[in-house]
Amino acid sequence: MKKTSWLLLISIFAICLLAAYGGTLGQSGSKTMIRFLALGGFFLLCISLMLGPLAVLLPRIFADLLESRRAIGISAAIFIALHFMLAMMLYFGWNFDNVLGNFSLLIVVPAMIFLIPLTFTSSDWAIKKMGMKNWKLLQYLAYPLFILAFAHFLLEASGPAFLPPPFPAYNIAEAKMVGLGIITIILQIAGFATRRKRASKK
Numbered sequence: 001m002k003k004t005s006w007l008l009l010i011s012i013f014a015i016c017l018l019a020a021y022g023g024t025l026g027q028s029g030s031k032t033m034i035r036f037l038a039l040g041g042f043f044l045l046c047i048s049l050m051l052g053p054l055a056v057l058l059p060r061i062f063a064d065l066l067e068s069r070r071a072i073g074i075s076a077a078i079f080i081a082l083h084f085m086l087a088m089m090l091y092f093g094w095n096f097d098n099v100l101g102n103f104s105l106l107i108v109v110p111a112m113i114f115l116i117p118l119t120f121t122s123s124d125w126a127i128k129k130m131g132m133k134n135w136k137l138l139q140y141l142a143y144p145l146f147i148l149a150f151a152h153f154l155l156e157a158s159g160p161a162f163l164p165p166p167f168p169a170y171n172i173a174e175a176k177m178v179g180l181g182i183i184t185i186i187l188q189i190a191g192f193a194t195r196r197k198r199a200s201k202k
């Protein structure tokens with residue numbers, strides 16, 4: 001099997017685990033679905049952001065996987081869009097005042113807006129139309145998107161606790177996704193530092 005197929009297999013397995021674990025928490029159907037889509041979307045967002053720095057740090061292992069990055073990013077956008085739509089429909093009845101009056105939801109509105117151009121320019125056609133330089137500039141939106149989404153996640157996650165107070169009441173899936181988010185940030189910093197070091201040597 002090719003490395004890209006392994007990545008697909010592992011990602012689907014992880015998403016199935018998130019779904020199965022969510023089903024064990026005894027929450028309502030709508031809550032379970034909204035949270036599953038949220039965690040699945042966040043997971044895929046992390047994977048899409050990890051592949052770039054991993055390809056810089058360990059090119060022999062990860063360079064082949066860069067091709068899958070756009071498909072994973074689009075999959076993340078699909079999960080997140082469904083998470084947003086279900087939350088708007090089932091929790092807020094499409095009343096945006098509720099979103100704008102809640103800090104943890106308000107901060108993620110720009111992230112949702114950034115997601116739109118990022119998703120719709122994920123094609124070779126868009127790169128050709130925009131030019132590589134402009135396209136790369138647009139891709140920088142992924143960083144504030146990720147930081148805002150991570151902050152929203154940390155504020156919203158409150159599944160049944162497995163840690164005693166004063167720790168936040170994250171469940172096992174949430175805690176693992178928080179860990180993945182932190183690893184994503186560390187890899188981004190390491191990838192950036194390595195690229196700068198290599199560029200200064202040239």
Ligand code: HEM
Nearest residue numbers: 031035038039042084087088108111112149153156157158
């Ligand atoms: C980039 C965009 C977004 C990402 C990555 C994201 C991700 C997440 C994550 C990971 C959680 C925690 C799930 C859990 O703990 O199981 C969450 C919760 C939540 N999100 Fe989002 N979200 C995004 C945008 C939005 C937007 C725009 C809204 C506005 C309606 C929203 C509404 C909610 C609500 C209401 C919860 C709490 C769900 C509950 O406790 O039942 N999210 N989100």
